[in-house]
Amino acid sequence: MSxxxxxxxEGVESAAGASRALQALSLPAGSVTTISAVPLPExxxxxxxxxxxxxxxxxxxxxxxxxxxxxxxxxxxxxxxxVTGGKTIVSIPPTLIITYEVAMLGALLATLFGGGREMRxxxxxxxxxxxxxxxxxxxxxxxxxxxxxxxxxxxxxxxxAGGTDVRAEEGEL
Amino acid sequence: xxxxxxxxxxxxxxxxxxACVVACNAENNIPVIGEAEAAKSRLMHWIRVNRYxxxxxxxxxxxxxxxxCMQCERAPCELVCPVYATYHNEDGLNAMVYxxxxxxxxxxxxxxxxxxxxxxxxxxxxxxxxxxxxPDLTVRSRGVxxxxxxCIQRIRRAKEAAAEEGRGIRDGDVVPxxxxxxxxxxxxxxxxxxxHSEITRKLKDPRRFRLMEHLGTEPRVVYLKRQKGAGx
Amino acid sequence: MSAEAPRAGTDHLARTDEAAMFERLSRSNLVTTxxxxxxxxxxxxxxxxGVIVFMYMALVGMGVTGYNRPxxxxxxxxxxxxxxxLSHSGTLISAILRLTHATWRAPVLRGAEAMTAFTLMVGGxxxxxxxxxxxxxxxxxxxxxxxxLWPNMRSPLMWDAMAITTYLLGSLTFLYVGMIxxxxxxxxxxAGWRRKFYSAxxxxxxxxxxxxxxYHVASTLxxxxxxxxxxxxxxxxxxxxxxxxxxxxxSTIFAPYFVVGAxxxxxxxxxxxxxxxxxxxxxxxxxxxLHFDNLGKLLCTMTLxxxxxxxxxxxxxxxxxxxxxxxxxxSYGGHYLPLFLTxxxxxxxxxxxxxxxxxxxxxxxxxxxxxxxxxxGMYAERLxxxxxxxxxxxxxxxxxxxxxxxxxxxxxxGAAAMFVLLYMLFAKFFPIMAISEIKERLFHTTxxxxxxxxxxxxxxxxxxxxxxx
Numbered sequence: 001m002s003x004x005x006x007x008x009x010e011g012v013e014s015a016a017g018a019s020r021a022l023q024a025l026s027l028p029a030g031s032v033t034t035i036s037a038v039p040l041p042e043x044x045x046x047x048x049x050x051x052x053x054x055x056x057x058x059x060x061x062x063x064x065x066x067x068x069x070x071x072x073x074x075x076x077x078x079x080x081x082x083v084t085g086g087k088t089i090v091s092i093p094p095t096l097i098i099t100y101e102v103a104m105l106g107a108l109l110a111t112l113f114g115g116g117r118e119m120r121x122x123x124x125x126x127x128x129x130x131x132x133x134x135x136x137x138x139x140x141x142x143x144x145x146x147x148x149x150x151x152x153x154x155x156x157x158x159x160x161a162g163g164t165d166v167r168a169e170e171g172e173l
Numbered sequence: 174x175x176x177x178x179x180x181x182x183x184x185x186x187x188x189x190x191x192a193c194v195v196a197c198n199a200e201n202n203i204p205v206i207g208e209a210e211a212a213k214s215r216l217m218h219w220i221r222v223n224r225y226x227x228x229x230x231x232x233x234x235x236x237x238x239x240x241x242c243m244q245c246e247r248a249p250c251e252l253v254c255p256v257y258a259t260y261h262n263e264d265g266l267n268a269m270v271y272x273x274x275x276x277x278x279x280x281x282x283x284x285x286x287x288x289x290x291x292x293x294x295x296x297x298x299x300x301x302x303x304x305x306x307x308p309d310l311t312v313r314s315r316g317v318x319x320x321x322x323x324c325i326q327r328i329r330r331a332k333e334a335a336a337e338e339g340r341g342i343r344d345g346d347v348v349p350x351x352x353x354x355x356x357x358x359x360x361x362x363x364x365x366x367x368x369h370s371e372i373t374r375k376l377k378d379p380r381r382f383r384l385m386e387h388l389g390t391e392p393r394v395v396y397l398k399r400q401k402g403a404g405x
Numbered sequence: 406m407s408a409e410a411p412r413a414g415t416d417h418l419a420r421t422d423e424a425a426m427f428e429r430l431s432r433s434n435l436v437t438t439x440x441x442x443x444x445x446x447x448x449x450x451x452x453x454x455g456v457i458v459f460m461y462m463a464l465v466g467m468g469v470t471g472y473n474r475p476x477x478x479x480x481x482x483x484x485x486x487x488x489x490x491l492s493h494s495g496t497l498i499s500a501i502l503r504l505t506h507a508t509w510r511a512p513v514l515r516g517a518e519a520m521t522a523f524t525l526m527v528g529g530x531x532x533x534x535x536x537x538x539x540x541x542x543x544x545x546x547x548x549x550x551x552x553x554l555w556p557n558m559r560s561p562l563m564w565d566a567m568a569i570t571t572y573l574l575g576s577l578t579f580l581y582v583g584m585i586x587x588x589x590x591x592x593x594x595x596a597g598w599r600r601k602f603y604s605a606x607x608x609x610x611x612x613x614x615x616x617x618x619x620y621h622v623a624s625t626l627x628x629x630x631x632x633x634x635x636x637x638x639x640x641x642x643x644x645x646x647x648x649x650x651x652x653x654x655x656s657t658i659f660a661p662y663f664v665v666g667a668x669x670x671x672x673x674x675x676x677x678x679x680x681x682x683x684x685x686x687x688x689x690x691x692x693x694x695l696h697f698d699n700l701g702k703l704l705c706t707m708t709l710x711x712x713x714x715x716x717x718x719x720x721x722x723x724x725x726x727x728x729x730x731x732x733x734x735x736s737y738g739g740h741y742l743p744l745f746l747t748x749x750x751x752x753x754x755x756x757x758x759x760x761x762x763x764x765x766x767x768x769x770x771x772x773x774x775x776x777x778x779x780x781x782g783m784y785a786e787r788l789x790x791x792x793x794x795x796x797x798x799x800x801x802x803x804x805x806x807x808x809x810x811x812x813x814x815x816x817x818x819g820a821a822a823m824f825v826l827l828y829m830l831f832a833k834f835f836p837i838m839a840i841s842e843i844k845e846r847l848f849h850t851t852x853x854x855x856x857x858x859x860x861x862x863x864x865x866x867x868x869x870x871x872x873x874x
Binding site: 109 | 418419421423424427547553554555556557558559563564567568570571574575578582586590593594608609610611612613614615616617618619620621622623626627630631633634637641841844845848866
């Protein structure tokens with residue numbers, strides 16, 4: 001269980017000021033983040049060092065879906081070879097249609113599950129820091145700290161930059 | 174042995190009497206739906222006799238066209254059934270699988286000859302009419318498509334009899350109900366794979382034509398054009 | 406809100422009382438009046454009636470409908486196309502406007518996406534309703550069974566099954582993922598069973614910087630994926646007809662024609678739903694005349710597009726005078742003239758002149774006239790596609806007319822009631838306004854002085870490049 005210092009700021013500008021002041025502490029990358037009701041532009045208050053990986057899963061999902069669709073269609077043709085309408089047993093145009101649909105379904109599900117995983121939703125144990133007052137126009141600045149000394153320094157910087165209700169909480173970022 | 178069943182209908186001989194329709198109804202457990210349903214255009218005849226009028230009174234002429242299932246080589250109905258309730262069997266017939274049909278009615282929409290009929294209700298044969306039912310084929314439930322099968326039950330019987338006697342099917346062994354009944358003998362049925370059968374000879378007739386050939390269905394029912402001569 | 410020294414480039418969100426905005430925009434969730442209960446009751450009753458009549462039809466047989474030979478497809482199948490068509494509303498509004506950064510979409514998003522999901526549910530049930538043996542619908546599923554048969558993938562109905570399933574899952578996912586930030590908001594603002602409900606649904610979304618970045622990418626990916634799915638779905642539905650050997654159906658133009666018609670009826674549906682939401686939940690501040698103006702402009706474009714496709718179809722048939730197709734088209738001037746005139750008047754003659762006028766587009770009561778007219782006209786168009794082509798098909802001897810019976814009307818009324826009921830339940834328990842999107846838009850909006858004028862300036866924040874300070 002880690003310690004997080006969390007403080008509320010009135011707007012983007014004051015949060016950005018606090019973030020700039022915190023840079024003096026040379027905290028490890030990814031230990032400072034905001035919790036806000038609207039997405040803040042990258043670099044406005046904090047930057048996100050981790051690359052976004054799940055689009056690759058989406059592409060993989062598309063191909064997996066295409067393979068599944070192809071397998072489904074070919075299996076239905078070849079397992080039960082019945083002549084209909086004088087067409088060949090393995091009819092290509094319907095195969096393309098079904099393959100395409102299942103491919104899109106695969107990409108869709110990959111986006112859902114890959115994105116969901118990378119957004120780190122549903123964390124167990126669900127002890128993560130949060131402040132519901134962000135929905136009233138505040139921005140929460142959260143800093144992951146290591147030890148009492150760092151916690152004190154972070155707290156004082158945030159208070160000096162205009163943060164209200166700056167406190168330490170046990171939880172993950 | 175592979176068969177290629179086909180039918181020839183000589184329009185010169187057809188009088189439009191409709192005996193083929195009655196025979197088919199009797200042979201294939203087809204319900205009589207009644208006047209009210211018939212007025213709603215729900216007749217269940219597997220073979221129907223189309224009647225077209227040519228000319229105006231007093232020179233109006235009726236043209237009769239008996240239409241069974243064409244058993245198309247490239248049947249458009251087979252292609253669109255989502256559950257394989259109709260498919261092309263080895264004898265080149267368009268086979269029906271009543272138990273499989275879920276009643277989407279797409280096959281009926283795709284048949285340009287409109288030979289497919291649908292069971293709108295569960296039809297009942299009140300006693301003693303149930304004794305007229307043929308045990309060789311089913312009574313179809315509501316929600317199921319049906320159509321002419323070239324009397325496949327008679328084809329099966331002939332195949333069984335031939336197999337018992339250790340021979341192939343001879344020309345004339347298989348006679349569908351409509352062909353059997355036609356009073357003027359306008360209908361001929363047989364195996365095109367047999368080079369000596371009557372149907373093979375009939376199909377060399379220069380009067381031959383198929384219905385809606387331009388649609389590419391390749392029907393197995395061939396018509397022989399009516400000749401126009403003195404007094405016709 | 407706190408009184409601060411005005412900052413340079415103060416955004417509109419800073420000026421907004423967010424708590425009050427939440428109360429305003431979430432009125433559908435927070436306040437329940439007797440009108441809601443009445444609406445749900447009536448919709449539920451009609452749905453129940455529809456279900457009972459459907460069961461009667463399943464037990465007695467399709468004969469209780471108006472179907473006959475050769476009109477084996479009628480009201481049910483036309484309704485299927487209609488409902489699936491309406492579902493193209495949300496896709497257009499949400500996905501295309503999202504990808505093109507049309508910021509005005511924010512208040513309209515959720516309602517349109519919800520409409521997509523529920524019209525699709527209704528449309529997806531109709532293939533089961535129209536079967537002769539509905540209880541055997543599972544024959545169309547590919548699974549190992551003792552029957553030793555799998556479905557026929559060559560059938561356009563199977564393509565339908567795959568496409569509608571994919572689109573339904575896609576639009577539900579799109580709707581749900583779009584709602585996650587708003588569900589988080591509702592979670593944070595509620596207590597008791599509601600809090601538990603929204604906690605479960607919001608999946609622990611908090612709004613950290615990393616989450617927002619990934620959420621934005623996921624939303625964009627969904628939008629990119631759902632558009633081709635939507636286009637393919639209605640193309641496949643159109644191929645149910647285009648693949649058939651029926652005069653008037655067998656036309657290569659059907660796929661784009663149906664997609665255009667779907668988007669057309671979909672936008673009209675969105676206008677109607679938005680107008681109702683605006684009135685019912687007093688959302689005048691969020692759904693402004695500007696939104697109806699923009700939707701009206703889209704609708705005007707689609708009127709022209711639809712007219713263009715219809716004229717093209719007519720022109721080729723008229724010019725060629727192919728006997729089989731000509732009989733079908735002649736019936737439009739004969740037995741089916743009332744339906745044909747309804748379609749033309751409701752789809753083009755009424756909407757087009759009205760939607761050209763800014764005064765009509767900017768007035769919510771006035772824009773409802775072309776919107777309702779279009780929905781009626783498109784329903785007539787679907788009926789006109791399905792019925793005359795079958796009633797006047799290849800063999801003139803078996804031509805017959807078709808008219809639906811009380812059974813078909815009841816079941817389809819039940820379907821419409823199902824949509825209304827689902828929508829009302831959705832609006833009650835889920836955020837009907839995309840509050841996060843609206844806030845995001847306000848956050849990006851500032852007032853910019855250009856000379857003597859003050860204009861609204863909306864920042865476009867897309868990707869990493871623009872944000873590097």
